[in-house]
Amino acid sequence: MAIKLRARKCVLLVIYLAVFSVLTASTHGAPIFIFGDSTMDVGTNNHLENCKARADHQYYGIDYQGSQATGRFSNGFSTADTIVQLLGGYDLSPLPYLALVEDGSNFTREILHGVNFASGGAGLAKATNQAFYGNVVSMEDQVQQFATVRGNITALLGGTKGDHLLRKSMYIFSIGSNDLMTYIFTKPMTPEQFVINLTDTYAIHLKNLYSLGARKFGIISLPPLGCCPLARASTHGGVCDDDSNNLARACHASFDNLLKNLSSTLKGFKYSLANTYNMTMNVINNPSGNHKYSFYL
Ligand SMILES: *[C@@H]1O[C@H](CO)[C@@H](O)[C@H](O)[C@H]1NC(C)=O
Numbered sequence: 493m494a495i496k497l498r499a500r501k502c503v504l505l506v507i508y509l510a511v512f513s514v515l516t517a518s519t520h521g522a523p524i525f526i527f528g529d530s531t532m533d534v535g536t537n538n539h540l541e542n543c544k545a546r547a548d549h550q551y552y553g554i555d556y557q558g559s560q561a562t563g564r565f566s567n568g569f570s571t572a573d574t575i576v577q578l579l580g581g582y583d584l585s586p587l588p589y590l591a592l593v594e595d596g597s598n599f600t601r602e603i604l605h606g607v608n609f610a611s612g613g614a615g616l617a618k619a620t621n622q623a624f625y626g627n628v629v630s631m632e633d634q635v636q637q638f639a640t641v642r643g644n645i646t647a648l649l650g651g652t653k654g655d656h657l658l659r660k661s662m663y664i665f666s667i668g669s670n671d672l673m674t675y676i677f678t679k680p681m682t683p684e685q686f687v688i689n690l691t692d693t694y695a696i697h698l699k700n701l702y703s704l705g706a707r708k709f710g711i712i713s714l715p716p717l718g719c720c721p722l723a724r725a726s727t728h729g730g731v732c733d734d735d736s737n738n739l740a741r742a743c744h745a746s747f748d749n750l751l752k753n754l755s756s757t758l759k760g761f762k763y764s765l766a767n768t769y770n771m772t773m774n775v776i777n778n779p780s781g782n783h784k785y786s787f788y789l
Pocket residue numbers: 595597598
């Protein structure tokens with residue numbers, strides 16, 4: 493149990509080293525909606541009662557303005573901040589949905605810039621880490637929260653203008669690592685079945701968002717989870733754990749197929765898939781190299 497606890501904590505703390513160069517002139521200034529886990533959370537979990545996955549204390553945020561721990565699972569910015577900075581038009585990620593709800597004063601103004609729904613520890617599957625951390629916002633609940641925001645935007649702008657804005661908006665995802673680590677520790681099915689199950693679960697969420705009006709999807713797939721320090725601590729000689737890394741690569745390939753399928757069957761579905769596995773491996777294997785990646789939408 494001690495090992496399980498430590499290793500799963502490590503997943504939550506994974507920080508992407510990769511630099512995204514996001515080229516999206518046509519979406520400049522459009523709202524950005526962010527879904528995901530600790531790699532994208534900018535304070536959601538601070539607003540959850542009974543949630544033990546928290547980044548509201550030292551030394552989180554040590555390099556952030558004023559050295560504040562904001563709920564980002566990072567020393568400074570989260571991936572969500574970096575992506576919106578690269579997209580242009582924004583200095584920081586949109587605010588967490590739960591923060592906007594809690595202090596309603598800026599809700600209607602802020603939702604027109606976007607909302608961040610991401611919750612550290614969350615997974616694509618509803619049950620992932622719920623018992624383990626007490627309470628996290630699953631992907632299903634994040635989509636449900638977006639449905640509420642969509643209703644608020646439509647009420648504000650009217651149906652035609654609201655739908656137009658939501659079609660122009662960007663939907664960014666970084667989630668699945670916690671499902672993978674849960675699988676590694678519990679193995680309730682074969683690895684092949686797990687990859688299909690996770691992909692099918694992702695498909696349900698993406699289709700639901702499409703039916704709510706989303707069209708531009710930016711998906712960040714799974715990093716080499718077997719290389720995070722605590723996973724390496726459990727292998728002989730401190731090498732990366734192959735089981736986790738093989739699964740992360742298999743998930744990337746499967747997400748790639750899914751997105752191709754969705755874009756060929758759903759009219760107007762546009763996407764970009766970031767290969768976080770290769771990006772992170774390149775940084776690990778070649779730390780002094782020039783790490784620039786393109787992430788087109
Ligand atoms: C709401 O917006 C105002 C003006 O930008 C800002 O001063 C205030 O801190 C915001 N409130 C919250 C809770 O973010």
